[in-house]
Amino acid sequence: MKILVTAKRVIDPDMKIQVKPDGSGIELSSMSFKINPFDEIAIEEALRIREEKGGEVIVVGIGGEKTITEIRAGLAMGADRGILVNADNDADSDAVARILARIIEHEKPDLVLLGKQAVDVDDNQVAQLLAEHLDWGQACFASKVECGDGRARVHREVDGGIEVVEIDLPGIISADLRLNEPRYPKVSDVLKADRKEVREITPEDLGVDVSPKVVIKKFVEPPQRQGGRLVADVDELVRALKEAKAI
Amino acid sequence: MSGICIVAEHWKGELKRSTLNALTFGREAAEKLGVDLSLIVVGSNVSHVADQLKFYGAAKIYVIDDPQLEHYTAETWGHAVAETSKACHAKIVAMSFGTTGKDLMPRVAAKLKAGMASGILSFDGHSFTREMWAGSVIAEVEIKTEVQVVTVQGTHFVPANPVGSETPIEHLSISIPRGRTHFIETREARSDRPDPTEARFVISGGRGMGEAGNFTLLEEIADIFEGAVGATRAAVDSGWVSNDLQVGQTGKKVAPDLYIAVGLSGSIQHMAGMKNSKVIVSINKDEEAPIHGIADFGLVADLFKAVPELSQALKKELN
Ligand SMILES: Cc1cc2nc3c(=O)[nH]c(=O)nc-3n(C[C@H](O)[C@H](O)[C@H](O)COP(=O)(O)OP(=O)(O)OC[C@H]3O[C@@H](n4cnc5c(N)ncnc54)[C@H](O)[C@@H]3O)c2cc1C
Numbered sequence: 001m002k003i004l005v006t007a008k009r010v011i012d013p014d015m016k017i018q019v020k021p022d023g024s025g026i027e028l029s030s031m032s033f034k035i036n037p038f039d040e041i042a043i044e045e046a047l048r049i050r051e052e053k054g055g056e057v058i059v060v061g062i063g064g065e066k067t068i069t070e071i072r073a074g075l076a077m078g079a080d081r082g083i084l085v086n087a088d089n090d091a092d093s094d095a096v097a098r099i100l101a102r103i104i105e106h107e108k109p110d111l112v113l114l115g116k117q118a119v120d121v122d123d124n125q126v127a128q129l130l131a132e133h134l135d136w137g138q139a140c141f142a143s144k145v146e147c148g149d150g151r152a153r154v155h156r157e158v159d160g161g162i163e164v165v166e167i168d169l170p171g172i173i174s175a176d177l178r179l180n181e182p183r184y185p186k187v188s189d190v191l192k193a194d195r196k197e198v199r200e201i202t203p204e205d206l207g208v209d210v211s212p213k214v215v216i217k218k219f220v221e222p223p224q225r226q227g228g229r230l231v232a233d234v235d236e237l238v239r240a241l242k243e244a245k246a247i
Numbered sequence: 248m249s250g251i252c253i254v255a256e257h258w259k260g261e262l263k264r265s266t267l268n269a270l271t272f273g274r275e276a277a278e279k280l281g282v283d284l285s286l287i288v289v290g291s292n293v294s295h296v297a298d299q300l301k302f303y304g305a306a307k308i309y310v311i312d313d314p315q316l317e318h319y320t321a322e323t324w325g326h327a328v329a330e331t332s333k334a335c336h337a338k339i340v341a342m343s344f345g346t347t348g349k350d351l352m353p354r355v356a357a358k359l360k361a362g363m364a365s366g367i368l369s370f371d372g373h374s375f376t377r378e379m380w381a382g383s384v385i386a387e388v389e390i391k392t393e394v395q396v397v398t399v400q401g402t403h404f405v406p407a408n409p410v411g412s413e414t415p416i417e418h419l420s421i422s423i424p425r426g427r428t429h430f431i432e433t434r435e436a437r438s439d440r441p442d443p444t445e446a447r448f449v450i451s452g453g454r455g456m457g458e459a460g461n462f463t464l465l466e467e468i469a470d471i472f473e474g475a476v477g478a479t480r481a482a483v484d485s486g487w488v489s490n491d492l493q494v495g496q497t498g499k500k501v502a503p504d505l506y507i508a509v510g511l512s513g514s515i516q517h518m519a520g521m522k523n524s525k526v527i528v529s530i531n532k533d534e535e536a537p538i539h540g541i542a543d544f545g546l547v548a549d550l551f552k553a554v555p556e557l558s559q560a561l562k563k564e565l566n
């Protein structure tokens with residue numbers, strides 16, 4: 001099977017995010033970056049399917065030049081080759097989906113695996129948008145994937161429990177947290193990844209207009225909670241809750 | 248002629264309460280823009296759901312009731328919602344922020360060539376606000392397209408109350424294309440308790456709970472308040488509770504009147520889902536746990552001692 005997966009470069013989710021004083025953006029200096037955690041899960045799943053069925057795994061990243069690091073991270077996990085779409089870092093989710101749709105028209109994969117959500121913008125949109133742009137089936141928030149003949153059976157994490165669906169292949173799957181535990185690449189695999197092919201293209205090469213449908217006008221810090229009062233025991237807690245009219 | 252369309256979320260033939268939060272957004276938006284509010288009900292045998300929406304002040308309820316829509320898929324429902332939105336000249340199409348809205352609405356947006364904002368907190372008639380980076384940042388966003396699609400974070404809109412006049416229902420028949428996604432089955436989580444997003448009381452457990460059976464300690468307190476039980480990713484990953492109880496950045500966002508956090512550390516990802524609760528209590532044996540820092544009342548204690556004590560004390564207090 002030929003599987004296409006995505007890798008977004010995001011600020012390390014463990015870092016403290018700060019808004020620039022003028023609200024025009026996020027402080028990026030001194031930030032470290034990594035591959036979006038959901039994308040690691042998507043790549044891991046693609047590798048497992050390839051290990052079982054054979055085929056090829058292609059990692060696509062869209063962003064500035066530095067996105068090569070996250071593509072290499074996917075290659076170090078074991079993906080075969082990469083595509084870097086050198087676009088402005090703030091291509092919105094729809095632009096990303098349209099870029100991916102064009103690449104998919106060229107590459108013709110049997111399956112496309114994405115993360116369910118980029119943990120920077122927290123959109124949770126690209127997989128669904130992409131499925132519509134391609135007119136393919138979608139199984140989002142996957143916690144289990146089994147590829148059969150021309151179809152994939154997917155367990156979806158939904159409100160109310162698990163929904164089991166089948167999608168025709170080619171199709172789109174987005175990975176949720178419990179799909180698998182991504183592997184750590186060995187040092188030798190990291191070295192090998194440097195020699196794997198990464199093709200660089202631009203949205204213009206693909207004929208995609210990346211002007212955003214959704215524009216961020218301003219960033220602000222959320223209101224901070226005034227917390228931190230400790231109570232000595234359960235009695236004091238109950239009294240405090242009564243005073244606060246919480247019970 | 249309509250301007251705002253709210254898509255109803257329903258489950259097992261009943262309207263989901265989160266739709267009422269989305270309705271409040273709809274009413275506010277309709278007023279700000281001086282346009283009509285319409286509701287869209289999609290599914291099979293959904294007349295009861297439509298009836299439940301009759302007294303919320305909408306101009307019209309559009310119903311697409313078709314056996315082919317019995318099982319939700321983004322493709323078929325997306326087609327029905329997009330076609331209806333076109334028919335009523337929607338400017339904003341919105342739905343609640345549950346897993347159905349998250350799965351469906353981007354598909355609708357793509358069909359309508361609309362820009363989309365996920366999980367909006369407010370609308371001033373022009374821009375929306377929404378959280379990014381696990382709620383560390385609030386962004387003011389403008390959707391540039393003529394039609395706009397949003398999902399509505401229920402924590403920021405109170406559930407709408409019924410109003411006087413009755414809304415007329417219009418049945419539309421739309422031919423539904425065969426999709427490429429096929430429903431097989433639902434494996435329902437045990438659900439004799441309210442959804443965490445709908446409850447006024449939520450008690451959540453984390454890794455400190457140690458095992459599935461210990462969640463009965465939390466259920467006992469939830470029962471006192473007819474409240475919900477939630478969990479951290481760590482507890483869900485361990486298989487102690489159902490996936491749909493995960494509270495946080497990538498799970499559910501809740502804002503109950505009282506949230507009790509037990510045996511959980513307070514990661515950024517978890518706090519993203521509960522920091523808007525009115526009153527927060529933390530029970531954690533580690534004084535340094537970040538959750539104590541945002542809690543109104545923190546109790547540094549072993550949960551296996553403190554939670555049963557609290558349960559007794561609350562029962563005594565509230566009886
Ligand atoms: C992409 C991504 C998305 C994520 N999304 C979410 C999300 O939506 N929601 C979420 O919750 N997490 C999410 N996480 C995980 C998050 O980063 C944390 O790992 C998780 O929230 C930690 O869960 P915890 O607090 O239960 O466990 P821990 O951090 O291990 O904390 C356990 C706490 O229990 C206390 N404890 C232990 N025993 C006792 C006892 N006997 N009595 C009292 N206290 C005790 C300890 O002192 C400790 O503070 C996400 C992570 C990633 C990477």
Ligand SMILES: Nc1ncnc2c1ncn2[C@@H]1O[C@H](COP(=O)(O)O)[C@@H](O)[C@H]1O
Nearest residue numbers: 006007062114115117118123124125126
């Ligand atoms: N710039 C990007 N480059 C590669 N993949 C992306 C990019 N943006 C989003 N994605 C993919 O789409 C998923 C969902 O992102 P989003 O809808 O933006 O939250 C992510 O987990 C990625 O797999």
